[in-house]
Amino acid sequence: MANAANRAINRPLSPHLQIWRWGPHMAVSILHRVSGVILSIGGLGVLLWWLGALAGGPDAYATFTGWMWADLAHLDWHGGAIVASLVKIVLKLTLIAISWAFFEHTLSGVRHFVLDTGAGYDLDTNKAWSVAILVLGVVLTAAFWALLLLK
């Protein structure tokens, strides 16, 4: 038993994150996981709240939009309302993070489909697409919010 424990501790470890020089392909890879977790917990959480509020009726929907879709220009900064206002700002940032995570995860998901076919492993190609996905993820997020807010 002691022998087995020793062996487990002394097993060789593969070089980890701090060993490698960071490149866009590594960033895209770990951001796929990060954005996936954001969408799983934040995205699906808000989705269920939204569906539940819609099914609950106009009052429930007003409560939902009051928190998730608050008008940041008209927040109440007096007394106990300060906490609620801070939460509304955090929720707005959460919503922006979720929208970014959606575009990032979708784009790098499509990248995975391409890589699954065996294409795109050439070093330059791989790097170019990785950079493109990082940029496009932010651009699409900005475009989405512009479209929503400028309507």
Next chain:
Amino acid sequence: MTTKGTSIGRVRGLGSARHGARQWLLERFTGLASLFTSLYLLVSLVMLSDLQYATVREWIAQPLVATVLALFVIANFWHTRLGLQMVIEDYVHEGANKFATLALLNLAVFAGAAYGLLCILRLALGVA
């Protein structure tokens, strides 16, 4: 079970279970379903005149939108289950913690999907 040979030798003797690709494939299938349904919903939602209660309700009550939304919920909770399972398996190594987090994940995705689908049904069939 025989205890002859080294541990790796015993494992090799057993061979593969021949369903190692199942999770990998399901992740792709649910990912594709999520891609198609989310693009439809995104475009459709952005094209709404406003996001007031009555507008959104009327939008969801359409059979096509309700169907796509239901498929979106199924695909995403399934995809989340596979994805978070992989994350848990990568970072949670201790037996009891691993079992507990995986059990919680499986209960949560089924509960979440059931609630989402019930809400959509209620909106689509006009009970609310």
